[in-house]
Every structure is written in structure tokens, then in C-alpha cells.
Amino acid sequence: MIAYLFIFLGLVFIFFGTLGIIRFPDIYTRLQTSSKCDAAGAIALLVGLIVREGLDSLSLKILIILVFLLLTNPVASHAIARSAAIRGIKPWRKKKKC
């Protein structure tokens, strides 16, 4: 049950992360959602799957994948952001009221 709860949470995160990608105005803000929600969603989902499976050889491998995702996701976001910044993409700014 708790496994499915985790999985559900993960799916929700992932869904909103994707939604954010579509709704947000520029690259950096989109990266915000993609990095955070994706990572959080992946953690939740995979932990849910680990819990469902129980601790055995399969879940060890899932753990490896999880760690890999956690390590690479921010790096990939960083790489994208950096290349965009180097090419001179200016961040979107909210128009000040006054």
C-alpha cells in the first residue's frame, strides 16, 4: 500500500514537472521544473517500486539506477543551463509593477 502511495506521489510530481515544462516561459525556469520534479518523482517512484519488491537483488539494481539518476539529473540540467548561458540566452524577468 505504502508502495503504491509512493508511486502515486512520484507520478504526480512527474506529471506536474512536465506540465511546468510546457507552461513556463523560458529555458531556466523550465529547467527548474525538469530538474526538481523529475528527480523527486524518480525518487518517489523508484522507492515505491523498491518497497513493493522488497529488498532483494532486483531492488539493489533499482537502487543503482536511482543513484545514477540522482547524480546525473542535476548535472544534465547544469550542462544545459550553462550552454544556454554561454550562448547568451538572457533569463526571463517578471515585469516590475512600478
Added chain:
Amino acid sequence: MSIHIPILIIILPLLAAFLVLLTRKYKIVLAAVSIITSIVFTLTLSSRVLSNDKITYHLGGWRGPLGVSLVIDGLGFFFSLIALGLGLLVIIYSIPEKRYSRTYYFLLLVSLSSMIGVIYTADIFNMYVFYELLSLAVYLLIAYPKTGVTLRASFSYLIMGGVGLSFFLLGVGFLYAMTGTLDIFHIAERLPAAFNSSMQMVIMSFVLIATGMGIKIAVFPLHGWLPDAHSMAPSPVSALLSGVTVKIGIYCLIRVVYTAFSAEMFFLINSHNILMVLGVVSLLFGASMALAQKDLKRLLAYSTINQLGVVLIGLGIGTEMGLTGALFHVLNHAIMKSTLFFCAGIMITETGTREVKGLSGFGRQQPAITFAFIVASLGMIGIPPVNGFASKWLICLAAVEAGYTILVVIILVASAISAAYYFRVIQVLFSNPPEQNHIPAHEEGQVIHKGNLFRVLPIYILAAGCLLLGIVPALGISLAKPAVSLLLSYVVP
């Protein structure tokens, strides 16, 4: 050891290819020796093959539809002899050129052995793989000088060839879906049943395979890559391309059409007429395009399309005489066209130009080469003492016997046109050189090897072959006979 000969014929040049990459000094020796070994191995099989025996070799010991097996029959033997023999001559011809590094010989050996692989394999997917290997090697060989035009020609060949082989692979997929096997002979057994149940798929696979191989053969509407590739490539490569590589496409077409789609199906879907129409169209097209060319090698390239039309007509007629003529013409065209390209290579290096007009005075400089050129081009036109006549004669006879007199008229008209363009070249060869004493240009650092034995020897051999086969055509016909009897046994059940 003797049962392993079929695989050794394929593998030894391949092994030598990699060894060539490891040595620096002995590259030519290795290449030549490995090809000679393959030829010798092939010849040891000749007595068995020519008595209509079929030599089978199961790779890894997995027989039948499970694994890949090699089958050497008359047809394969015929084509493999052409490929190996010409390959040896191409290697000899390229010896004096110092530009050709290890990579060149590597690619040459790989392409030759993959040709043999295509020819000997009985597995249609394996055929595809080998064909892809052959194509890659050939793309690279065309691009070997790395000048702009060669790269462009190679690229357009790559695109067209890629499309063609994709078609072929899709056709193989349909065949597999219908029969559940990849062995050509098993496909032939099972296809009639499949034909009754799902005719559409059979036709689809036939059309796909025929179109794919048509691109490789360069019949008329599918020829887009040929003029550039054949004319821009270095001369020995052009000879290889025009002499052998195109013939491998013909081999595949024959194998698939006659062996896999055997007998009734072949007649039912009326593919004879398709082959014939394609042949006629490319015959006339090649001839008239060649007449308009100013560039020597481009002229020869279009002439290839012309001659392939003759071969396709012979195949389309499909009687015994027609098939004999077609196969014999394959042999003859291989010999003659390589002679012409070899000669053209020497002419271009000597005179420093590719234009036909610029060749004036060559006949006086090198009469022997000119003689070989004349002999080969007479064969191309179909003038008797040279070999092209005999095969055209057979094809014409077969056409009339089958009731297609108009085909003969077309072939003769095309021959007349080809006479027009070949004699245009010949008269330029004999004309006096222009007044100014021009120094032969060194094209991209090419070194002129006037009368180098290695350059001239293959030309002499090939020209002698032209004359020999023309005077004694029975030699070639007896070589083609087992193949024809094999094909006929499929055509006429």
C-alpha cells in the same frame, strides 16, 4: 581441409585485408597473394562445379534454415571468377601509384572478398550484410582522392545505395514474414504455398527487392548515382565499379528472381516484361546520353548503363540462349569496360585532361594502349572479332526466337549509336596533337608512369582476353553453361 575451401575463399582476402593494415612494406604482396590464393582455391572447385555439382558449406555446423550456409553452384562460380580475376588485375594496375596507401588496398581487398561473400552465400540476410560491406568499401574507394567531386559522388551514391539496400532489406522482411526462413533455397520451396495465401506480399517483396537491386545495377530510372561515381572515382576503382560491382547487383537480382521467386510465380507476376522494358529503356537512354558527353570517363559511365540494358534484355527473355547471352555479356562487359577504364586512366594521366578533345595525339604516344582501347571499344559496339559481338549475337538470336524482333532492332540501333560515340573518341586519339608543346599536367601530384609494366600488363591481358573470347567464344559460353542450366532448372520445372 578441402571441405573448408568455400569459406577460405572468402576469409583469406578478408584476413589479408587486416594484415595489410598492419604492415607497411608488404601490402601489395599480401593483397596480390591472397587474391591469387583465392583464385587457386576457386579453380580447384571448378571440376565439381562445372559438372553441375553443388558445393555446400555450413558455417558453424548449423545446417539449413538455422544458420548461414554457403553454396557454390555454376552461377556463383561464374560471377566469383569474374570478380576475383578482375580484382587481381585492379590490384596490379594500382601498384605504380604511390598515392595509394594501405587503406586503399585494405578497402580493395574488403570489397573483393565481400563480393565473393555476396556471391557464395545462400542466406538472403547474409547477402544483405555482405552487400552493405561491399557498398561501404566502395563508397570509400570512390571518395579515396578526397577531392570535392569525389566526395560528392560518393555521398550521392551513399544516399541512393542506402535507399536501395533499405528496399532490399524490407523485401527480405516480407519474404521472412511469408516463409519463416532466410535460406534462399528454402524460400524457393515455401514460396508457392505463400503465394497462394497472400499474393500481395509476394509481389511486394518482389518489387522491393527488384527496385533495390535496380538501384545498385543502375537501370535507367534508378541510375542517378552512376555517372558521377563511375566518372569521378580513380581509374582502377572505376574499372572495379563498372566491371564487377554492378555485376554483383545483377547476380543478386538473378539469384532472387530466378531462385527464390522460382518458376510459376515468375511467370505469373510477369516480371519478364518488366526486366525487358527496363533493359530497353536504359539501353537507349545510356546510348543517347553517352553520345552527348564530353568527358571521357563520363562517356564510359553512360556506356555502362547502355550495356547493362543489353544484359537485362537477355535476362528478361529468359530462354536458354538469352540467359547464356546475358551471362556471357556480363563477362564480356566486365572485361571490356575494365580495359576501357584502365586505358582511360592512363590517357588522363598522360594528357592531363578528362575531355575527349584533349586526348589528341595519344595514339602516337602510346600505340599499344590505343590498340587495347580500340579493341575494347569495338567489343562494346559489337564488332565481330571481339567478344562483345558473340554475346550480343546470342541475345539477339534469343530475342528473335522468343518473338521480340523489335528488341533486336533496338539493340542494333543502340549499337550504332555506341559506334558513333566510340569512334568519336578513337578519331580523337589518332588526330595530331595541338601545336603547342604542352607539358602533361600532374593531376594532384600524380606521377606519370609511362609504359610502366604494372600499368600496361593488365591492359594487355584484358585486351588479349577480349580477342580470345571473341575468336573462341565457346570458352566463355562453356563457363556460363552450368549457370544457365541451373537457372533453367528453376525456370522450367
Added chain:
Amino acid sequence: MYKKSVRLVLTFFVLMSFWLVLSQNLQPASLLIGALFSLLAALLSFDFFIKPDEGMHSKAIRTIWLLLIYVFILIYEMFLASIDVVYRVITMDINPEVVMIKTDIKSDLGIVLLANSITLTPGTITIDIEGDHLYVHWLYARTTHFGHAAELIKGRFEYWLGRIFI
């Protein structure tokens, strides 16, 4: 700091354990092949897998313990951040800014982990690193002040990472 051999052996054992997790097979042949390949991979990569000057503050066990605590804090923060982002996705209430912050951590690995943590947590991603300065994109900038922003962004991470790495 560490000798070559130590680093090699350490790398080898890490890789060997990874191999065991992957192959889940205790037959001698598999172990042998795994050991061979691990050795090969270790030989090729030990030089930068563990840098010579890459040291820890304290004992290994304590480090692992701290690391675990850090990970749990990270995950907690991440969930908070994600919920925050989900909220902002729905409302579109954003005010992005780029700010520069300075960190006190010297070790490369520490800085990198800090940057990654920043990327994974509240509304911030690291755009670039120069020396010990981090350029951070902030989804909902509450301030653009140098020190204040640093406090808000680095949060607890720098403390924990500072305890783990030099």
C-alpha cells in the same frame, strides 16, 4: 595525500563490489572475470576516481554516517522544493533572478555536491561555477542581496558538506 597503490586498491574494491551487485553471481568464473575487468577499469581510472589530494575530515565510518544524514536532508528538502515548484507551476507566480553566491568549501567534490544540491532544491539551479563562486538561477527571488541570498540558498547544505569535506 594517498599513494597510488592505495588508490588503486580502493578503486578496485569499489568496482568489484559494483560488479557483484550487477552480476549477482558468485560462481568462480564470474568472479574471476569480474576481478579482471575491475582491475582493468581501476587501472584505467584510479588516477582521477580518487584524486591524490582528495581527503576527508575524519574517519570513514563517521563520513558515511554524515553522508547518509545529508542524503536524507537532501531528499526532504527536495520534496519540499518539488511541492513548491508544483505550486508555482499551477499559479505561475514566479520572479526569476540570477544571483551569485560564494561558498567556503574548498574541495572540488564538495563544491560539486553543493552545486548539485542547490540544483535539486528550492527553486534554484546552478548555472556556472567560477572558483568558489556559484551563479545561481532562482525561480522565486526573494532578495538579490549577495550575502542574504547565499544564506537562503545554501541553507543547511554547506554546513553538512563542510563537515564531510574540507
Added chain:
Amino acid sequence: MNSTLPLLTVIMPLFLSLTVVSFVRGRFNQAQKLRLILVIIFIVAIAMACLLGLMLFEILKGNTIYGVFLPQVALVGLRLYVDGLSIIIAIVSFLLWLAVSIYSISCIKTDLIRYYSLLLIILGSVQGVVFAKDLINFYVFLEMTAVATYFLIIHKRNIDAFQAGYKYILMTLIGAFLILLSIILVYVDTGSYEAIMVTKYGGFIAPVLFLLGCFIKAGAVPLHIWLPDAHPAAPSPVSAFLSGMMIKIGAYGIIRFILPMLNFDLPATNLGELLNVLIMSIGVASMLIGVLLALAQIDVKRLLAYHSISQMGYILLGIGLGTKLGLAGGLYHMVNHAMFKGLLFLCMGAVTYSTGTRKLDNLGGLWKKMPITTSTCIIAALAISGIPPFNGFASKTVLFEAVVNYSFVLKFVMMVTAALTLTSFLKLISYTFFGEPKRPLITVKEVPLLMQLPMIVLAILCVLLGINAQFVLDRFIVFAITGLVQPRSIPKIEFWTQDTALDAFFIITLGFVAYIAASKLGLIGREKKEFEMGSFMAKLSKYLSMDRIYCNIAILIDKLCKKLDSVHPRDLNVHISWVLLTLITLFVILFLQ
């Protein structure tokens, strides 16, 4: 009788030519080469004389000789067969060849090896053509002669030679392909390559195609355009051989392969009627048009070339009559024509050799400087016009006899043609050898001995053949056509009668009258050099020569190909779309079935 003799006659020259090519090249200087070539010509002369003599001896006994070589290996093997007709033409060709090659020794200075090896090849292949037993051998040797002749024509390597050679080879190859098509049709219809099989063919396509091929070879009128270019462009000895022998091959082909279809005193068949009329009308057309065009020429060799066309007309007319007498006359005229036309070309070659020009305008008054050339040339000119003591008279008399039985108008046409021939030769001789010598011709000398010798020999032959006409006709010509039409009952011809003398007198008178009239009226175009544009004769010669039609066809084809080349896309995308279109088309075709 089975024998290797014909085989040797065919193979030996070919083999010797190979020897010449492979051993002499680049190893000797000019003089050594010449010596070697002399030796080889000597060998060939002796050997061929022996071989031909032996065969002639055998055949005169009433036998025929056949020889088979490589029966299994080649396509059908080399199968040779010698009868009276073949041996006569072979001997004539050998004699002419000998004269020509001796003449060439002094005449030809460049590319000796190529020249002589090609001459040897031509000798061998001409023998092969006349000895061929079946169609395929005939075709093979025909093509060999065509190609070898092409290389002789372009021997001078100037632009005229190349253009003429190009025209020649294309026309000849088209003719050969027509013959090839006919042979294929015949083979498929009857299943055999035997010579007689053309006549056994059911329909009329194959014989007509064969006939057309032979016409092209023979230079008959609508298909003659290669001839007036090729003969002047070739070196003089070559054009002597061309005109004397090569164009006879066409006539030989007709005699050998088509003859049994013609109506030889048999009940007429439709096809035979048709072919008769075809050959005869072509013969008459060639006769008249050839001679008319010859009148208008100012280039000596071109003039002779048009006369060749005209004389071929006589021969074709004789064959086409479909009577034994006509055939005998045609054959006889073939032999004679070889003699006097060869002689004429050799003479003109000598003139050209000495003076370096071929234009009538630049010549004149040579008779003092070159007496032998002048005298032989006059003999030949008289012979070709059919003036009594010479051989042309004899054969023309036979032809007149044959024609009279058919229609008197034809005989009159023939006589007019002969008169016009005389006219044009009067023009040629008077302007070349008589009159005022032009200034650059002061230093002209007589040609070397080796060039005089063949001319003298041929002139003597002309005279001998004319004087002994009765003997030659009865002993050889009638004998030659024995195998073909059983001419035991050939009508007796009286050569020296009042009628023939009257004919000759008529010809001479008409010729002189025409010459005088024409030169007064300016119709033969020497004084005004070329005819002016738009004048009557210029138009006539333009339309009659028919060069235009062929040129237009060639230009049309060339333009079409160029257009195709420019239309043909170089874009890769289009080619790929063609691939797809092919795929679609194939699908549609196969599924609509």
C-alpha cells in the same frame, strides 16, 4: 574437296599482320622497316600466288574446295568454301592488293607498321569474305574489312580524313547491322547459317534488309554518301583498293546470297520481281546520278569516287536484270572495274604525289613531265568509258547485250552514261595533263619506279583483258557463274561486230559533243572554280548528292542527345523521386494484372 588451302589464304595475311605489329614496332629505323615490309610483301605475294594458283587449278577441274577450322570452339567455326566466283574475285583482289602495296612502298611515308598490317588484315579479311561458306563467317569478315578500312581512311590524320572516316564507319556499320538483323531473322526462321538460307526465308524482310546492307557497302545511290568523302580522304593506294575491291563486296554479297531469289529465266515470283526491280532501279539511279555528279567535280579523286558509284550502277543493273547474261556482264564489269578504277586512282595518286594538289584548277600540262602516268591514265580513262580495245568495252558490250533483251531505253541510258563518263574524263585528262603548265608545277618529276610499275602492269592488264575478251568471258566468267545458275546455255557474245563498233562510235561522238557543249555552257564547272551559289548545277549537285538529308538526320540525333543531356537532372532529389516513382509504377503494373 576438303583442303586447308583456303584456310591458309585467309589466315596467313592475318597472322603476318600480327607478326608485323608485334615484332617490328619500335625496334627498327625507317629503312629497316621498309626492307622488312618489302620482304613480307614478297612472301605474301609468292605464297598467295601459289595458294590461289593451286586453288584455281583445282577449281578449273570442276571441283569446289571447302575447309573447316575450329568447328566446335568458335560460334560456328571458321568454315570456308571456294568455288569459281570466289576464286575469281579473290584473284582480282589479290592482284589489286599487290599493285597497291607495291605502289605504297614509295607513296606512304608515315606510320608504316600500322599501314601495312592493316593492309594485310584487309587482304585476309577480303579473302575471308569471298570464301565464307556461311552467313556468320561472311558477316564477321565483312565487319573486319569495314573496321580495317576505317583505320586506313584516317591514315592521313587531317580533319577531312576524320570526318570522312566517321561517316564511312557509321554508314558501314549501319549496313552491317542491317545484314546482321537479316542473318538473325534467317537463322531463326530456318535454323541454319548456310549461305543459301537467305533465299529460303519465308518473308521478304530478311532479303530486303540484306540487300540494303549490301547497297550501303556498295555505295549505291541513296546510301552512297560515305563514298565521295571517304575515297578522296584516304591515301591514294587505299582509295584504289577501296574503289577497286571493297565496294565490290556489296555486289558480291548480292550475287552470293540474294541471287537465287531473282528470277533467272524462271517463272516469275512476286518477290523475285520486286527484288529485280529494286536492284535495277537502284542501279540505274546510281549510274546516272553518279556520273552527273562526277561531271560537276573539280577535285580529281572526288570525281573518280563518283565514277565508282556510277560504275557500281552498271554492275547492279547487270545483276538485277535477272538473266544469266546480265550476271555474266555484271561480274565481268566487276573484274574490269577493279582494274581500271584501281589504275585511275593510282594515276591520280601519282599526280597528287608529284604536285601535292588535287584540285583541277591547279593542274595542267603534266604530260611532258609525267609521260607514263599520262599514258596509263589515258588507257584507263578510255577503258572506263567503254572505248573498243580496252576491257571496259568488253564488259559493257556484254551488259548492252543483256539489257537489250529487257528494254531498249535502258540500253540507251547506259550508253548516255558511258558518253557522259567519257565527257568527264575528257575534262579530267585535258585539264590535268594537257594545256598550259601552271607555275608551281615546273619542277614536277615523274614518280618513282615502284609507283610506275603497278600502273604499267594494270594498264597492260586492261589492254589484255580487253583484247582477249572472248577468251576471258568464256573461260573464266561463264565458268565462275556455273555454280550459281548453270549457264551452259549462255548466249554467245560477239565482241567485234558492226553493232558494237556503232555503239562505241555513238558513245565517243556523244561524249565529245557533250564535252564541248558543256564546257561552252559552263556546266562542268572548271573555269568558274566552284559553282556559284544558287546556280543550276550547284543546286543540282547539292540535291543529288543527298548529303544534306543524312547530315540533317545526324544533326537531329545529336541535338536530341544534347537536349536529353541538358534536360537530364543532376539533382539527387529528383533521382530519388524517380526511384519512388518506379516503385509505384511497378506496384501498379503488377497489381492491375
Added chain:
Amino acid sequence: MNPVNISLLVFMIGLYGVMSKNNLIKKIMGLTIMNGSIVLFFISIGYRKGGLAPILEKGTTGGIPTTIFVDPLPQALMLTAIVIGISVTALALALIVKIYSKYKTLDIQQLSKER
């Protein structure tokens, strides 16, 4: 509408790319799409309803009904075909790089104008 049809359609889309795009790299992309569609085609002709990937895992080795696995042969073939596709693509890209450095353009129309 099943994977077989779809793969054929994708094949044609790839062919359209090869045919109509002027950029050389896009042409190569078209070839890659064709290759991918062929892979899809082969895999789908080898598929049988409810079949599993043909890897026998622990406990499934003995006496299993053959119908639970899909046909492994097309998959093995496709491994080969994929590698070949990669090879062709790599070669084509190298050629393109070289062509670009010679002509400074990737447009096939401009390339065909250059001599």
C-alpha cells in the same frame, strides 16, 4: 492499423526526408528513420500475441511451451541491421564534414551548382 503498416508509413516518411530535404544531414536523418522503421517492421513481423522477450530466465528453462516467446530471429537480425545502419550513418557524417570543409555549404542545390 498495426505496427506493420505503421512501420511502412514511417519508412515512407524517412524516404520523404531523403528525397525532399536539401540539407545533407537531414538526408542522413531520413536514412536513419528508414533504418529504424525497418527495425520496427522486422520486430513486428516476429511478434506473436502475448509473447515475451526471448530470454530464458531462471526457472523457465525446462519444458516451457514455445508460444510464450516471440520469434528471436528477427531480433537477432535487427541487431546486425542496426549496427550496419550506424556504420553507414557514421561514414555519411564523415563525408558530410569533409564536403562542408570543401564547399562551405550543406545545401545540395548549391552543391550541384558548384563545379
Added chain:
Amino acid sequence: MTAVTIIITVLGITASLALYRVIFGPTPWDRLIAVNLISSKVVMIMVAAAVLFERRIYLDVALVYAIIGFVSIIAISKFLEGEDTDRK
């Protein structure tokens, strides 16, 4: 079975939503972000399938996919930096 269906369907839907960015993304980086997202979705689908179908072979596939996706993202972002970055 239902769990499988739900998880895979939701992940698939999100992946195809991200496809919107791939197609209409104004800049290459937007597309890159979306591709990154899709690749991580695919990894998750594979893991879920592995657990729920009890076939461990998918895990290896997922790991390979994750590795290649990561490296390709790095490579493409590096490519998008352009050539002149090094001279900075």
C-alpha cells in the same frame, strides 16, 4: 496488471506531453530539456516494467538507456555551446 497499466500510461502521457516542447520548442535548449525529460521517463517505464513483469532483464536496459541519455545530453549541450567558447 492494473498498476502496470496505470503507471505506464501516466508516464507515457507525460512523455508525450514533453513531446510538445520537442516539436515546438523555440530554442534548441528547450528541446534538449524535453528530450532529457523523456529519456528519464523511459528509464522509469523500464524499471516499472521490470518490477511489475518480474523480468530483471529490463533493468540492464534501463541503465544503459540512462547512461546513453546522460552522455548524449552532455554532448549535445556541449555542441550547442558552439566553437568559440574555448577562446573565451
Added chain:
Amino acid sequence: MFKEMKKVFFIIIILAMAILFILSADIEYGNPKNLDAANYYIEQGLYDTGAINLVASIYLGYRAYDTLIETIVLFVAVAGVVFCLRGKR
């Protein structure tokens, strides 16, 4: 000019798609025939080659020859790339 060409290409490709779609409409999916070889592989592959990955058993066992050639294809491609890009730019 080229815009029109593109339209033509589009029409051609739509035509080809339509034809292929019509022709392949009745191809059965998920129910292949002639599975004797496939079933042999599934039943006997493990005993013949000892690989529990049946694809590998075909790839490296039954059809190892294909694999060998495929590797050579890759090698040729690599050699080609290295060859093409070698030397000065």
C-alpha cells in the same frame, strides 16, 4: 522552382504511402506463420548453444558469421571515418 518540386515530392510520397497502406492492410499482425525455425530456436537454442539469451544464441551461435561480417562493416566505417578526416583540414 524548388517549391513546386517539393509539392511534387509530397504528392509522390503520399501516393506511395497510400499504395503501401492499401497493400499491407491485410497483413496479419501478432500471428506469424511458418514458425518452425523460430520454435526450433526457442526449444533447442539453449541446448545447442548454451545461451539463455536466445537472441544471443542466434547472434553469436547460429549466425555468428553475420556477426563477424557486421563487425567488419563497423570496422570499415571506422576506418573510413578516420581516413576521411585524417590530414589537414
Added chain:
Amino acid sequence: MGSSKIIRTIAQKLFPFIMLFGFYLISNGHLSPGGGFQGGVVLGTAIILLALSHGIEQTEKIFKSRWLNMLEKLGILTLIFLGFLGIFFGYSFLGNFLPLGRPGQITSGGLMLPFNIAIGIKVAAGVSAIFYALIKYRGEI
């Protein structure tokens, strides 16, 4: 040269694991959905990652391109040699002359393990050689 510190450090730490995973795929090809080609590609990916993050010169210190080329040829020669060994031991070309082990073991495939290793090394070298060639032609990373 190179990339930002984050990418570099992470690449350093991930590199041995990716490499080992590649070796795992290679050597367990007949037991899992791996194989020589897939493992080789992963190995090549590892090298590419290193080259992307550290620049080509740093990478060439570890993986020299001459060695890679040699390894590539060596891989294919090994394959052909193994094929010939099949002939030598009395089977056909490419015949499996090693004994088959118990199913599920790493040695169960007989000749498959050496095949896989040869292919894997060849592919890894090939992929990285392509990458090297393309990168070097373009210039520096």
C-alpha cells in the same frame, strides 16, 4: 578546454562505473540482454564522456588513439582467429569448440564469451575512434 567543474567531477566519478557496466554487459551477453556490441557502445560512451568533460588531450593520455586502432584490428583478427580455431578443432568455420557449461553460468556459452569480448573491445575502440576523428577534425572541444 573541457567543461565546467561539475561535469568534470561527476564524469570522473561515474567513469569507472560506466566502464565496468560496459564490461558487465560484454561478458554477460549470453545471459542478459547485453552483448558485445551493446557493451562496447557503453564502453565507448564512457570514453566519450571523458573526452567531453576533460578535453581530447587529457583523454588521449589514457586512451591513445594508436592503441585504440590497434585494439580494433586486434578484435577482428581475434574473431577470425577464433573462427579458424573452429576449423582447427575439426568443426566448421566459427564452430563452437569449447564445451558448453551449465545454463546460466558465465561459461555456458562456450565460444560466446571470447566472441563477445572481442566484439566489445572492437566496438568500443571503433566508437571512440569515430568520436576522436570527428572531434579532432572540428578542432578542440
